[in-house]
Amino acid sequence: MRGPDPYAFAAGYYDLFRAKLGDEALPSVSFFTEFAPSDGYALEIGPGTGRATLAVAAKVAGLVCLERSATMRAVLLAKLAERPHLQARVTVLDVAVPPFRLDRRFDYAYFGGVLEHIRPADRPHLFRAVADHLADGGLLAMDMVLRQPAPDFPERVVDEVTVGECRYELAAAATALGPDESQLTYIYRTFHEDRLLATEKVERRHNMHRPEPVLADLAAAGLAPAPGLVFAGVSAEDPGGVVVRKEASA
Ligand SMILES: C[S@@+](CC[C@H](N)C(=O)[O-])C[C@H]1O[C@@H](n2cnc3c(N)ncnc32)[C@H](O)[C@@H]1O
Incomplete structure (x- = not known):
């Protein structure tokens, strides 16, 4: 499934x-x-x-x-x-x-x-x-x-791109659940003229x-x-x- x-x-x-x-x-x-x-x-x-x-x-x-x-x-x-x-x-x-x-x-x-x-x-x-x-x-x-070891790090901004007047920011965090498995969190933030417009969080496993x-x-x-x-x-x-x-x- x-x-x-x-x-x-x-x-x-x-x-x-x-x-x-x-x-x-x-x-x-x-x-x-x-x-x-x-x-x-x-x-x-x-x-x-x-x-x-x-x-x-x-x-x-x-x-x-x-x-x-x-x-x-x-x-x-x-x-x-x-x-x-x-x-x-x-x-x-x-x-x-x-x-x-x-x-x-x-x-x-x-x-x-x-x-x-x-x-x-x-x-x-x-x-x-x-x-x-x-x-x-x-x-x-x-x-x-x-x-490499399974990822394990606190939230940090990993990328950003500006399109027109909007800035798109990608932050990530990882928690190692074992030697070969992590839980990943990605947070997508959209800014317009430095005002936060939207936040979207994605969580998934990483093998x-x-x-x-x-x-x-x-x-x-x-x-x-x-x-x-x-x-x-x-x-x-x-x-x-x-x-x-x-x-x-x-
Ligand atoms: C990190 S993306 C890589 C996309 C592309 N191969 C590239 O090089 O940019 C992983 C892709 O694999 C697909 N995927 C992951 N597990 C899959 C599965 N079990 N069967 C089919 N597609 C899968 C995801 O939906 C996603 O589109």
């Missing part, structure tokens, strides 16, 4: 707070685009507002996106509406993984910024479902395979996924590290990218 959508309100602000970082913004669009096979078929889980989707869609023959948030899907569809040349190539489905079943195979699967939403107990099912949808030799790329158990679950699903492509994040700036290949007959 699906819980509340933590992006129901935040979808409209998601790109706003990333735009000023350009190519440095995480999840890394260039990381996920690099492995997309020219003229192949790709599967994206959790495309969100489509930051990577648009770049990957420009490269591949077809892309299927599985996104559980109605508002994130709406933002992605609005972007596709402005890009008629991509519309025939991108299919956006209302699916919360795992499980999922599409009765077809892909050359490439990827998910950026999604693992934090996946409970460790669901991770083997997710990897197995993805492996079942990959062609032999197909690649799977993900980020957020990290060694940490460590390299060793992730690689073990991938191996159990028949997904082996592509040589030189396991990065496993070691710093705050490191997205913790991992790329694996589906072995024949997995």
